[in-house]
Amino acid sequence: MESYQTELLEASKRISPFIHRTPVLSSTLIDQIVGASVMFKCENFQKGGAYKIRGATNAILKLNPEKRALGVVTHSSGNFAQALSLAAKSCGIEAHIIMPENAPLVKVNAVKTYGGIIHQSKSTLEDREAVSKSVMQHTGATFIHPSNDLDVIFGQGTACLELLQDYPNLDVVFVPVGGGGLIAGSAIAVSYLSKKCEIIGGEPFEADDAYRSLKSGRIESNVSTNTIADGLRTQLGDKNFPIIQKHVKQIIRVTEDEIVEAMRLIWERMKIIVEPSSAVAFAALKRESDQFKGKSLGVVISGGNVDLSNLPF
């Protein structure tokens, strides 16, 4: 574990020239509503509009110069695709993004804006992996998983590290749980920087693999992924699950209505744009606010990439 902590601190130093140190905001009205002090770490203001640039940048910078020069590959149709493209561009290398042929045009265009090279695959797992393999063979590029990669995990943990550097007395930090990269990295930050702070995950009932995995002690699959929190439809992996198992005592599940309500409350009261996946952590806090009365809480707002033409209100 000691080495994980060192890795986290080194990741923070390594990526700092490439990322924003995002602000921490709070709202008196929200504090009143939940009966606690809540500090929001605003990764929606991060480059690329989400925390994912942290892990992507760390993973790229950890490659040795020869390997790095050959570029990187990932498959994602979400924020990680944008983040890896942007991180690769900052580092002067190519990012190859495998996207399903039915990916929304808005996401395809976002990746192109950041300079990512798109390779289409059929929407089956087999074809996606076949296309990845072919790209890697042709280019020599290194595959970087969006969440199940230790260097990505260390990078993602740096958001929570900064939050705890700014507010060392937090009792609990809430983060959303999707593929598990953010919560695993945040768990390392919390266990390293604070004796008393706890980490709690927020997860939709409609994609509750992490909740059930923690109960059963092995990685469970999502039964459904019918949630508005599209960033949280992914599965835990064998690299992040052991970290989560060790440090996360509680995952709070929330309904779709609770996600939209939490999102709306943040938009209306804090005047910031957060995506549904981001609202899940705050929805979890709000659902169980009786547990946290009078405490000092942190919430990682993971991102703010929404399609304004398709809002839930």
Added chain:
Amino acid sequence: MESYQTELLEASKRISPFIHRTPVLSSTLIDQIVGASVMFKCENFQKGGAYKIRGATNAILKLNPEKRALGVVTHSSGNFAQALSLAAKSCGIEAHIIMPENAPLVKVNAVKTYGGIIHQSKSTLEDREAVSKSVMQHTGATFIHPSNDLDVIFGQGTACLELLQDYPNLDVVFVPVGGGGLIAGSAIAVSYLSKKCEIIGGEPFEADDAYRSLKSGRIESNVSTNTIADGLRTQLGDKNFPIIQKHVKQIIRVTEDEIVEAMRLIWERMKIIVEPSSAVAFAALKRESDQFKGKSLGVVISGGNVDLSNLPF
């Protein structure tokens, strides 16, 4: 003029315990789009969600204690009604708000939330003034105009004062023009704090009284007020117009499409919620961006109070 500058600085000191010193944000992508450096003074993060609390608080604190104790009155169905209610609450006095009987429920409720006492009037000017007069007679409360009042103007100018304290080298500051309180106050700040900085107003074509008043040299009325920027439908007044005439060389008019496009760009790129009236200043900059290439620009984001159920995208 010297005394105006003193009043502005005193207003800033006087209201500082009651307001937020709001952050100044920027976006690399927006800088690239307009070809200049743009610093956004985020009054959408202000108490009550708009800069109006500044002027309301200053006007209340300027009353002598006996008069102040009797409360304040205004007529507004917008942000100033909320701001005066909130400012009065902070100062431990009553705010009476005259609202037309057809005011939207969401605005009525917002004022109630902040503790304002609502008095309904018919939507004619005569009835509104009759109701105001009657409230003043019964309570002894002092009438505070939302924009045509020098103490309100000094208060509103403190947002621009803070922006110039943080970024003393700005070449131009853009503000939206409605009733004229914000631009008059900002003009005082600019002329006091900077030798080189210019102030430019943004105004909808659909409510361009200030543009036409500057041309003709006398206060003109709005021909239409058919604009999405509902905060800018009001008229200039005899207290703020002379200040505007003296210091504002340029008002740039924008179309409704330009307002919505500017608003969307700020939402998407900066991940902050701004109301249409706020987007008008940035829309003006964007429309005439050729004038400002390579310059150091400031934009006052006046507020973020929008009805999420009724968005223009």
